[in-house]
Amino acid sequence: MIKAAVLGFGTVGSGVVEVIERNNEIISKRVGDDLKVKYVLDLREFPGDPVSEILVHDYNIILEDPEVSIVVETMGGMNPAYEFTKKALLAGKSVCTSNKELVAEHGPELMRIAKEKNVNYLFEASCGGGIPIIRVLNTSLTAEVIEEISGILNGTTNYILTKMAADGSEFEDALKEAQANGYAERNPEADIMGKDACRKIAILSSLAFGKHLSWERIYTEGIADITAADIKYAKSIGCSIKLLATARSMEGGRYSVMVSPVLIGPDNPLYSVNSVFNAVFVRGNMLGDSMFYGSGAGKLPTASAVVGDVVELAKHPNDNVMMEWSEEPMDLIDQGMARSRFFVRVNGTAAGKLPDIQKVFGNVETISIPGFTDEFAFVTQEMSEQEYKEKEAKISGILNMIRARI
Amino acid sequence: MIKAAVLGFGTVGSGVVEVIERNNEIISKRVGDDLKVKYVLDLREFPGDPVSEILVHDYNIILEDPEVSIVVETMGGMNPAYEFTKKALLAGKSVCTSNKELVAEHGPELMRIAKEKNVNYLFEASCGGGIPIIRVLNTSLTAEVIEEISGILNGTTNYILTKMAADGSEFEDALKEAQANGYAERNPEADIMGKDACRKIAILSSLAFGKHLSWERIYTEGIADITAADIKYAKSIGCSIKLLATARSMEGGRYSVMVSPVLIGPDNPLYSVNSVFNAVFVRGNMLGDSMFYGSGAGKLPTASAVVGDVVELAKHPNDNVMMEWSEEPMDLIDQGMARSRFFVRVNGTAAGKLPDIQKVFGNVETISIPGFTDEFAFVTQEMSEQEYKEKEAKISGILNMIRARI
Numbered sequence: 001m002i003k004a005a006v007l008g009f010g011t012v013g014s015g016v017v018e019v020i021e022r023n024n025e026i027i028s029k030r031v032g033d034d035l036k037v038k039y040v041l042d043l044r045e046f047p048g049d050p051v052s053e054i055l056v057h058d059y060n061i062i063l064e065d066p067e068v069s070i071v072v073e074t075m076g077g078m079n080p081a082y083e084f085t086k087k088a089l090l091a092g093k094s095v096c097t098s099n100k101e102l103v104a105e106h107g108p109e110l111m112r113i114a115k116e117k118n119v120n121y122l123f124e125a126s127c128g129g130g131i132p133i134i135r136v137l138n139t140s141l142t143a144e145v146i147e148e149i150s151g152i153l154n155g156t157t158n159y160i161l162t163k164m165a166a167d168g169s170e171f172e173d174a175l176k177e178a179q180a181n182g183y184a185e186r187n188p189e190a191d192i193m194g195k196d197a198c199r200k201i202a203i204l205s206s207l208a209f210g211k212h213l214s215w216e217r218i219y220t221e222g223i224a225d226i227t228a229a230d231i232k233y234a235k236s237i238g239c240s241i242k243l244l245a246t247a248r249s250m251e252g253g254r255y256s257v258m259v260s261p262v263l264i265g266p267d268n269p270l271y272s273v274n275s276v277f278n279a280v281f282v283r284g285n286m287l288g289d290s291m292f293y294g295s296g297a298g299k300l301p302t303a304s305a306v307v308g309d310v311v312e313l314a315k316h317p318n319d320n321v322m323m324e325w326s327e328e329p330m331d332l333i334d335q336g337m338a339r340s341r342f343f344v345r346v347n348g349t350a351a352g353k354l355p356d357i358q359k360v361f362g363n364v365e366t367i368s369i370p371g372f373t374d375e376f377a378f379v380t381q382e383m384s385e386q387e388y389k390e391k392e393a394k395i396s397g398i399l400n401m402i403r404a405r406i
Numbered sequence: 407m408i409k410a411a412v413l414g415f416g417t418v419g420s421g422v423v424e425v426i427e428r429n430n431e432i433i434s435k436r437v438g439d440d441l442k443v444k445y446v447l448d449l450r451e452f453p454g455d456p457v458s459e460i461l462v463h464d465y466n467i468i469l470e471d472p473e474v475s476i477v478v479e480t481m482g483g484m485n486p487a488y489e490f491t492k493k494a495l496l497a498g499k500s501v502c503t504s505n506k507e508l509v510a511e512h513g514p515e516l517m518r519i520a521k522e523k524n525v526n527y528l529f530e531a532s533c534g535g536g537i538p539i540i541r542v543l544n545t546s547l548t549a550e551v552i553e554e555i556s557g558i559l560n561g562t563t564n565y566i567l568t569k570m571a572a573d574g575s576e577f578e579d580a581l582k583e584a585q586a587n588g589y590a591e592r593n594p595e596a597d598i599m600g601k602d603a604c605r606k607i608a609i610l611s612s613l614a615f616g617k618h619l620s621w622e623r624i625y626t627e628g629i630a631d632i633t634a635a636d637i638k639y640a641k642s643i644g645c646s647i648k649l650l651a652t653a654r655s656m657e658g659g660r661y662s663v664m665v666s667p668v669l670i671g672p673d674n675p676l677y678s679v680n681s682v683f684n685a686v687f688v689r690g691n692m693l694g695d696s697m698f699y700g701s702g703a704g705k706l707p708t709a710s711a712v713v714g715d716v717v718e719l720a721k722h723p724n725d726n727v728m729m730e731w732s733e734e735p736m737d738l739i740d741q742g743m744a745r746s747r748f749f750v751r752v753n754g755t756a757a758g759k760l761p762d763i764q765k766v767f768g769n770v771e772t773i774s775i776p777g778f779t780d781e782f783a784f785v786t787q788e789m790s791e792q793e794y795k796e797k798e799a800k801i802s803g804i805l806n807m808i809r810a811r812i
Contacts, residue, residue, distance in 0.1 A: 019549050024469050029616075030548045082511050126548070130693040132546030139545065140538030142427050142436045143713030210435075269699060272678050277695075286710040287536040288700065289683075293675055294696030304692040307549030312532070322438060322721070 002031060002314040005039040008075035009051060012098045012125070013040065015303025016072055017051065017338045020310070028197035032358050037339055038068055046054040059084055063091055070202030070313045072306060073097040082106055089121060098125035098302055104199040104215045107206070108327040122309040122321070127200040128153060130301030130352065131294040132308065133280045137207050138323055146208040152248040153176040153200040155204045156191035157223050157243040157278035159183045161231075161261075162274045165240060170228050183276055193222035194243060194259040201245035204280065205257050207323065209249065211330040213257060221260040230400055233345065233377045236369045239263045239406060240271055251401070254331045256338045263343050263379075263404040336386030341404040345377045347397040354378075360391045368386040379404055408437060409721040411445040411468040414481035415457060415640035418504045418531070419446065421709025422478055423457065424715070433713065437720040442483045444474055463492055469497055476719045478712060479503040488512055495519045497528060500723070504531035504708055510605040510621045512734040513612070521726050528715040528727070533606040534559060536707030537700040538714065539686045543613050544729055544750055550690030552614040556652035559606040561682035561703040562597035563629050563649040565589045567637075567667075568680045571646060576634050584741055589682055599628035600649060600665040605652035610686065611663050613729065615655065617736040619663060625741045627666040636806055639751065639783045642775045645812060660737045662744045669749050669785075692747040742792030747810040751783045753803040760784075766800045785810055 006013050017037055018053040020027060022237025039056050044050055058082075062068055065273075071088040073095055075081045081102050088095050089110060097103065103110075103123045124134045128151065137146075152158050154179060163174040175192065176183035192197050202215035223243050234241050242264055247257040264271050269291040274281040283289050294302035312321070346353060350366050355366060357378060364378040379389065392398060396404050410426075423443055426433060436438050452458055465486075468474055477494040479501055481487045487508050495502050495516060501510065509516075509529045530540045534557065543552075558564050569580040573596040581598065584590035594603050606808060608621035629649050640647050648670055653663040670677050675697040679685040684702025689695050701707035711748050718727070719769050752759060758770050763770060763784060770784040786794065798804060 023549060023551055023692065026551055027549055130696060132542050135546045136538050136542065139718060140541045140714050141710075142717040143429055143433055143710045145429055145432055158768075266678070269678075272675075274674070284710065286429065286706040288704075288707055290536060290698075292696075292702030294697055295694050298694075300692040301694055304549045304690065308546050311548040312545060319725070322436075 001034045001036060002069060003036055003038040003067045004070040004072055004310055005041065005068045006037055006072045006074060007041045007059070007081070008073070008111060008378060009040050009044070009046065010074065010076070011227040011299045012302050012306065013072070013074035014051075015299040016074060016306050019300065019303045019307045027311060031311055033314065035310065035314055038065070063087055069093055070310055071095045072310060073099055074286050074306065076101070078102060078105065085110055085121070086113065089117055089119060092117050092119055094121070094313040095105070096122040096124070096306055096313060098123070098306050100126040100199045100203060104202045107203065108212050108325060111323055111325065112327070115322070118146065118318050118320050120313055120316070120321050122312060123203070125302045125305035127203050127293070128278050128280055128292070129155070129158040129204060129296040129298060130305050131278060131292050131296065132305065133204065133292050134207065136292060137204070138321065141282065141284055141287065143285050146249065146282060146284055148246070148283040149204050149208045150244055150270070151201070151204070151280035152270055152273050152278050153197040153245050153280070153296065154191055154243060155278060156184045156188060157197070158273065158278070159276050160192070161223060161226065161241055161243065164226070164228060165231050165235065168228050168232070171224060171226055177287045192224055194220040197243060197245040201247055201257060201259060205247035205255065206325050208247065209255055209330060211326055211328050213330040218380070219258040219260070222284065223261055225400065226261055226401065226402070229372065230345065230402060232369055233367050234263050234343070238368055239265050242270060242400060244270070245388065250333050254333050257334050258335065258338060261402050263402055263406055265406045268405065336384060338385050339382055341382050341406065342380045342388050343377060343402045343404045344380065345375060345399040346395065347375045347399060349374065350376045358397060360394045375399060379406070391401045393397045407440045407442060408475060409442055409444040409473045410476040410478055410716055411447065411474045412443055412478045412480060413447045413465075413487070414479070415446050415448040415450070415452065415461070416480065416482070417705045418481035418708050418712065419478070420457070421705040422480060422712050425706065425709045425713045425784040433717060437717055439720065441674060441716065441720055457460070467606060469493055475499055475723060476716055477501045478716060480712065481505065482507070484508060484511065491516055491527070492519065495523055495525060498523050498525055499718040500525040500527070502530070502712055502719060504529070504712050506532040506602070506605045506609060510608045513609065514618050514731060517729055517731065518733070524724050524726050526719055526722070526727050528718060529609070530715045531708045531711035533609050534684050534686055534698070534703040535700070535704060536711050537686060537698050537702065538711065539610065539698050542611070542614065542698060544727065547688065547690055547693065550693050551694055552655065552688060552690055554652070554654045554689040555610050555614045555686065556650055556676070557607070557610070557686035558648050558676055558679050558684050559647060559651050559686070559702065560597055561684060562590045564596060564602070564679065564684065565682045566598070566634065567629060568650065570632070570634060571637050571641065574634050574638070577630060577632055593715045598630055600626040603651040603665045607653055607665060609664060611653035611661065612731050612736065613797060614653065615661055615736060617732055617734050619736040619738070625664040629667050631806065632659050632667055632808070633806065635778065636751065636808060637745040638775055638803055639773050640669050640749070643773055645671050647808060648676060648679070650676070651662060656739050661740050664741065664744060667808050669808055669812060670739070674811065742790060744791050745788055747788050747809045747812065748786045748794050749783060749808045750786065751781060751805040752801065753781045755780065755806060756782045763801060767796045785812070
């Protein structure tokens with residue numbers, strides 16, 4: 001009998017208890033032993049809920065129980081999750097988590113402690129919810145030099161952008177609808193400002209490239225400035241606008257990592273990833289392009305990923321899963337050197353303004369759409385962010401700029 | 407130093423040697439030890455090729471060399487691959503392979519021998535080329551009861567269907583072009599008749615559902631009867647036609663597995679999987695829908711998957727990776743009980759024929775397209791294959807029938 005303790009009985013924690021209970025037969029078969037949740041730690045009481053029978057309020061009960069070999073941290077946030085995780089690992093218990101903040105902040109240290117204690121610290125559910133991307137990077141794409149890992153890593157923003165594209169609605173209205181449907185939190189800042197996607201690409205790129213990338217170093221833009229008009233222009237040239245988190249290997253062992261809205265075309269596998277779905281795109285030097293698609297959030301998909309980790313921990317007690325992610329910081333290129341094309345909306349008419357724009361930007365593609373008489377858009381050739389900024393300063397009446405990978 | 411031997415220096419085998427050589431630094435880092443190919447077995451000589459230095463013609467040299475702990479079987483076919491694999495496992499060496507015929511035929515026996523000898527038999531590259539679906543099923547989606555696993559599992563047929571849709575060409579012409587471009591073999595039967603996809607879905611469903619499914623038991627249709635006209639009709643209602651291999655869990659512990667062309671709409675994640683790309687769709691009872699997309703064939707992507715297995719074997723010597731795939735046969739429903747909608751093309755005019763069709767099929771959606779004056783199409787409601795056959799017999803002038811998941 002393998003016994004686990006779940007820290008935090010919120011959305012994911014209660015999902016973990018539910019998944020282990022509902023799929024217990026097949027899970028125990030795959031583990032090769034019975035798997036049971038012995039304790040749930042939460043400060044709250046849950047009168048009438050069966051969890052009451054295994055509910056504890058004192059973490060030491062779990063820590064000091066030698067029967068508990070697996071600790072499932074689904075509390076979220078930094079404290080006390082960090083302290084509890086460290087104590088569990090030091091006590092020789094393996095830990096798995098859905099806590100992206102903690103992994104992004106202290107992942108390398110916690111993995112090192114796990115290795116020293118010959119146990120494991122797993123975090124499949126921290127990126128992409130139910131998409132099994134962490135283990136794929138760690139155990140499947142091991143023959144590859146990863147050249148790029150990018151993705152749609154936040155369900156809330158993808159829901160909003162999909163809604164805006166489908167209904168022609170503005171950001172504020174789509175956000176309200178997302179909140180009404182439970183797809184956005186009342187305080188949606190972490191999602192819409194791109195912070196959630198930023199934490200996730202920090203983890204994914206650290207794992208893919210083997211060095212630590214602190215999330216604070218990643219250039220991050222959210223979607224609050226995307227308008228219905230931007231999306232209409234994008235649609236008119238067959239593109240969609242997605243909040244992409246991208247990480248690319250550049251020359252000289254350096255990397256380019258950023259989070260921002262991007263125009264992408266139908267030949268991009270991420271183009272048709274809609275609503276609350278997430279997807280991770282990986283390009284390897286031998287494999288070429290691949291993509292992993294699924295529910296990026298939600299109670300049961302996320303809990304399923306956590307329990308997948310529990311199964312791995314149960315199958316491999318005292319067998320550290322080596323991860324190639326050192327504490328050495330990743331070498332990033334200067335953000336000004338990052339290259340892409342730029343989609344730019346300007347006021348005025350193409351007839352009047354294009355000559356000036358061409359003088360600055362050279363050859364551009366222009367886009368005009370019905371109903372927008374006193375503005376138009378253009379897409380530049382590929383250039384660096386620095387170069388774009390210098391050129392932009394020479395043009396008046398710019399309404400919006402969105403990067404374009406087309 | 408971990409030493410491997412590669413059996414067969416064909417497309418995949420030479421790719422394995424190339425991947426291990428080109429990515430040696432990162433591969434050895436991930437293994438935690440140097441990885442080297444000590445022998446390549448092939449009956450042929452390769453004068454001038456560096457492989458000559460490690461080429462052997464006698465399998466016993468490999469078998470009897472205690473330094474070789476990993477055997478990579480990339481010969482294909484049943485013999486002598488089966489005999490060589492069995493001998494390697496019995497000698498306590500782990501084996502990995504890209505040989506779907508062998509896995510589909512003797513997988514359970516070879517896995518059992520591996521388990522008895524506390525080594526491993528891995529076959530990531532046998533299904534979906536570079537898509538890491540085997541390890542995902544085996545180590546990631548372990549908290550799930552899998553309800554469906556389906557996919558576009560053959561690059562040749564997907565290339566042909568994509569070409570037909572893009573150019574409006576007929577099957578024979580698209581096939582010739584595929585052959586000219588190296589995407590179809592000179593004898594393309596195994597691909598276009600669906601046999602290749604059939605072997606792969608036999609392996610995937612056995613792994614997903616835990617019981618052995620012999621490929622001969624799977625109802626299989628190829629794409630040779632798909633015409634340019636069928637694709638025009640499908641496009642007119644926003645659908646594409648794909649060769650799908652589908653395996654679904656039904657009531658009472660039984661399964662429905664088949665390979666056939668299917669009409670799918672843009673809301674299906676497989677809809678935009680084009681050209682030689684493959685994709686595997688998985689629906690779990692907790693996870694919901696997920697999809698894994700990538701190069702389904704090709705020398706380096708397939709070799710990358712094989713080398714991913716080599717890395718796993720090197721990291722876990724003498725530690726059997728338990729796979730839940732028993733030798734007990736899978737319980738299939740009668741093919742006549744399989745349910746879907748049916749797209750049917752008939753000659754005549756809708757005005758003249760529809761009343762009779764409605765008498766037999768009830769409410770149907772009709773499709774007429776410009777340029778096709780003496781024929782039309784209709785899509786039935788969902789019914790069983792048996793029911794469809796009985797109804798079809800009552801209608802004259804049927805030109806083609808394709809299953810529809812719309």
